[in-house]
Amino acid sequence: MSKKNNTSFGEYIRKLRIDNKLPLRKIAAELDIDTSTLSKIEKNERNASEQIIEGLSRIFDIDKADLKVRYLSDKIFYQLLNEEDGIEILKVAEQKFNYLKSKSK
Amino acid sequence: MSKKNNTSFGEYIRKLRIDNKLPLRKIAAELDIDTSTLSKIEKNERNASEQIIEGLSRIFDIDKADLKVRYLSDKIFYQLLNEEDGIEILKVAEQKFNYLKSKSK
């Protein structure tokens, strides 16, 4: 297993922030958003916009694409959490991508 | 390859309807929705509610769970269509489900 994916997006960026000993206030200011909004993002109660993901990747010097994968996979996970066939739904969606790829070649 | 997943949800139910030689009007009436709404659903321009999926599965006598998988996988597919890392996002989401399963055991 390569990367930890057992933490939510919010938990992940909160850990980054805590590890760097920075208060919400500072990061929020950098991102030009309200402290409470960032608090909610860290608790997965609000969406993170493209801009915010961009900003976070800059602030913590992490790959933006990776962060986005984290964010979106998390979002989709929660979206399907209460569905009976979550995993199958994901697999079928993946098939659609693969079909698309095979076509476009 | 077991099932065709190269058609969208809309295309799928439209095909069902056409094959059964039924007009939108009739199905829409059965589902208690406007004809134009059903037309849009068939063109993937409107969401299908739980009720509608339920109704469609009844009308065409197909498994409701299957239809729902079709619908939701399609939705997620479109949601990620313009993302660079669509497939990886799906895989990470899947990992989250698997992690969840391993935990709950």
Place this chain on the structure above:
DNA sequence: CTATTTTTGGACAATAATTGTCAAAGCAAA
């Protein structure tokens, strides 16, 4: 302990997205 700082949660209006509905227009067959 008190004082200070950080974090949280609720409230709110503003904005955006979705829904249900209707009517007009397009299309195709007879």
Place this chain on the structure above:
DNA sequence: TTTGCTTTGACAATTATTGTCCAAAAATAG
């Protein structure tokens, strides 16, 4: 053309999301 089917755009009503502020709770420092 007339008829029936389908598509499209429009619209208000509803619902969801956003940005913002504030006060209270929680954590931390002194």
